[in-house]
Structure formats: C-alpha cells, structure tokens
Amino acid sequence: MINQSQKLNPKLFDKKVDEVPIRKGFGQGLLEIGEKNPKVVGLCADLTESTQMHLFRNKFPNRFVEIGVAEQNLAGVASGMSAMGKIPYISSYAMFSPGRNWEQIRTTICYNDRQVIIAGSHAGVSVGPDGGTHQAIEDIAITRVIPNMIVISPCDHIEARKATIAAAETGKPTYIRLAREKTPVITTNETPFVIGKAQLFYGEQSDRADVGIAATGALVYKALKVAEQLSKENIKAKFLNISTIKPIDIEQVVSLAKTCGAIVTVEEHQIHGGLGSAVSEVVTQNFPVPIEFIGVQDKFGQSGTPDELLEHYGMGESHIFAAAKKVIGRKS
C-alpha cells in the first residue's frame, strides 16, 4: 500500500499521470532560491536553456556568468566565487560536469570544502538518441567517493525543486543529478523532503514484507509500480525512495533490511559504485541480507528511445519484478 504519510500524487497509478522533466524542478528551484538569497549565483557551460538555468539568468542577469564550453573552468570559477561568499550553482550535462571536470571538483571545491552546487543534467541512458557519449551512468560513483560531497538524485521535478532550494543551506559541496526526459510526477509539494532522509513511499514503517525495493532518480516510478504489481500477486513489498545517496539514510536502509530480509536496488546508473553499492555498504555492515542490483551491468549506452534502452540494459519493470522474485528466493 502507498504510504499515506508521504502525501504522494493521488493520480500516481493513473494511466494519465502528469509527466514533467526532472531538470525543470532545478530551473524552478534555482529561480526561487535566487529570489530569496542574494548570495546565490548561477554559472553555466553553454547549456543554459537545456539545464533550465535560463529562468535564473533571465531574472538575474547580473548574477549569472556564462562560462562557455569549459567545464574545468566552470568548477574553478565557482570555487573562487564561493571563497568570496557567493553560493554558486553550476550546471552542464552530468557527463561533462562532474564528468570532464572531476579533479577540479575534487580539489578546488571539495578539498577546499567550498559550497558549490553542481547540477548534472541529462544523466542516465534515458537521454536516448544522443548516444553513449552523452549518457552519464558513472556520475553517482565519482561524486559520492569524494569527501565533503553531498549527492542527491531526485525522483521527480518536485523533489528536484526542493533539493535545489535545500542545497543553499547545506554549506557543503553538493551534487544534484537530473534527467532530461519527462518523468511521472510522484510527489507533491506536501511530501516531506529533508537532505539525508530516505522516504518510505510504499508500506508502513513497522510492516514486515517479503521484499524491500530501494530506488533513486528517474527509475523510482517504474520501481514503485513494481511494488504495486507484487502486492497484486500477494507478494508484500516495501519501497524506499533514496534521493540523498550521500550521506545515505542508514537508519531507513537497515530498517528495510530488517523488515524485508531481501532488497532490490534500482538506479539508472552503473551497478558499480552507485545506489546499489551505497545500500550494500550499509546492509553488509549492519544487517546482511541478499541484494539484487538493477542498473547498467558494466556497459556503455547507445542511441535509442528511453524505453528501448531501459529494456535493453535490464532496467525495465519486468526486470525489476524478476529481480524481486529472485532475491526472495535467495532468502535463507
């Protein structure tokens, strides 16, 4: 059962559920926090509309810096502006920032512990026709491994808006992962969101269940639908939305392991180093249970429609469903 305390979209499982790109929430959130906090500045590497930073640029042209196609400079300039008391938000495609400029992010931003918010758009294979060069499926791994960094992967545009606004208050380097394609609207403005807290979208906190599903980002909707399908087959599932991948909500992950005894992780990312790895690190240290990992299995992406690619790389609903059954079978 949907957890009513989460106040999710009542039309969640309707055929005509609203769909909005996650990146739109970043654009809206940045505009709002820009209005509230004069220290907020925006920097972009020649992808201002695509990353939705144009809303901020149009409203605050004097607090926007166009960097051109130069992501390494993007990171360094932002670090310098942070040193002068600004709160810089930088945006590009995830493949280029934090991809191309990883070392600059590590040294000039994280090693200096400068508050810079890095918005990486077009993450995941669902970027589609552009092909593998533009499909960032390693970005969670390379950001969460850096000390001082917070990593957030919102599940819809509403959560992305909240994360963008909340990031201004962290005082820390923060990575926000965004997707390009339209994504079903899962949450509402009333859904609780706190950086570092995972939310139980399906099942009650004290429930025991046959399987726990933990998902992040654009695949949360598909994974949540699988929880519903499983319940129709009398398989009881709980579902945890892990939008903050670092610091991960240890309490909720351990609770999922204890109450379900088996977990499936779901992410549009390599299975190495992403959400599945983060969950596994917590579970194996605290309450070991079997885990199945849904994600890209050590491959590069290619051109195609988002659905074709998600199916091809084993991230479709049928794959999640099968993984749930498999992991239940692995319980001792």
Added chain:
Amino acid sequence: MSINLTDEKIKFLEEKAKDIRISIIEMLVAAGSGHSAGPLGMADIFATLYFFILRHDPKKPDWEGRDRLILSNGHINPVLYSTMAHAGYFPVAELLTLRKFGTRLQGHPHREYLPMLETSSGPLGSGLSQAVGMAIADRMDHGKTSDRFFYCLMSDGELDEGQSWEAMLLAAREKLGNLIVIVDRNNIQIDGNTEDVMPLEKLSHKFESFNFHVEEIDGHDYRAIAEAVGRAQAVFDGPSVIIARTIPGKGVSFMERDYKWHGSPPGTEMAGEPPKDEQAKIALHDLRTLGGQITSEHE
C-alpha cells in the same frame, strides 16, 4: 600605492628575500623532499609582494578587505610558507614541520590544515580559474569601485594545462582590471626545459592575443617588479599579466638554471652535483655569503 622603491626599501627587501631563501633550504632539508628550484627563484617576487605590495594583515588573515594571493602552482609552497612566516602569519620555527605528519604545512597547500591560505593547490592549471571567480564576485558586489586586487601566481610549465587558457578567455571577456597574473618564467619543468618539453614562446604574444595587458620583467629586480605591478594596477579595463623571468634555484650555485632541481630537495644524490651530505651546507653558505646582495644576470 607608491611604486617607487627607495634604496632603503630595496635593501630591506633583499634582506627579507635572503631570510626567505635560507628558510626554504632549511625546511626542505628538514622535510627530506619537496621542490627547490621554483621556490628559490620566486623569493624576490614573494618578498616584494608580501613586504611592499599586498594590502594584508598577518594578524587578521581573514580581513575582508585584503588583497587575495592565489598560488596556482602549489608545489612552490615552501616560498609561500617561508614568506608568510617571515611576514608574521605564523612562527618561523613552524617551517621545519613542512611535509611532516600532523603539520599545518602540507606538502602542497591545503586550507583545511591552514585556513589562512586563500586556496588549496597542487594539481596544476586551476588557480587562475579560482582567481577569476574571486575577481568576478568582487566586481558583482562592488563594481569597479573596489580597490582589492587579485594576484594569481602561476608557473610557466603549468600553462601546458588547457584550463589556464579557458580562464584567460573569461578574464578578458569580463575585463577584469582587478586581476593581475604573475607567471614564473623560469623555463624549466620536471621533464626538462619548457621550450624542449612544450614550447611556450612567444608567450607574451599569446597573452596579448588573449587581450591581456602584458609586462615582461626581470623577476629578481625589486624595482621592476614593483613598477610592473603598479602599471598593471592602473589598467582598469582588462586583466594584466607580468611575465617574470626568473632563475630557477636562484642564490644556490649548484641549483641555478638546472631543471634537475625542480622537484628535489638539497640532500639528493645526483650525478655532477656536490656530495649529497654537503649540499645543504653549500646552499646555506651561498645564500649567507651573498649577504642578501643577490643580483640578477640581467643587471
């Protein structure tokens, strides 16, 4: 700021540069590793900056109105630490903790350990971007009325890094008259002489074509350093660069102009060099007997 150095002031700077150099040798010997040539070559410029040019207060390192000095080539930090200590930021005795476990003086600058640093550095090519970001932020807040300057110190070898040129494009577009870049043109990098490893000449033309105001000076001539900075400060409508020709290893006879000393401390076994146990003694003797009268080959 007056750019005219009196003879007394020059004498004072010479003494400071000598102290800075002696400390560099002492700290490198104590550390047993680190870079020698660059720090020695930049001692005159650091002395002129910290004891004549910079608006700063060693007792209030977080003073908001201070000029910012961003060291991009972090590996020459012995000269930064030595100069800061002699300027009163922290005790000179602490220099001997360089590179040791628990020290504030990390092998390459790290703000977490020494928060009075403007930035951490070591990986090359990133300092100018940060200086540009600082200068842009200052312009956003204060317009052209701000009297703060942002000095970015870079090596010539690090200009191999493409990011430096990305930052230059932006500095020029933003017309950052508050940005003054000083390039340590010592012609060496780890693998050899810069013009053999990756030619940079005609370097002044490159900067000019990136719309920088360019000064070329002898980096051991205090008067030339001060005058070049003064002229750079007077350029309001764009960034400036001072290409400072320096002698790597300046002041230590067996190190001068020899790229092999780029990344090694005194006490390193090296063919054609003095015995390793005598290197420190010779280096300190060289520096002390010159009595601070370190003169440039260009004079």
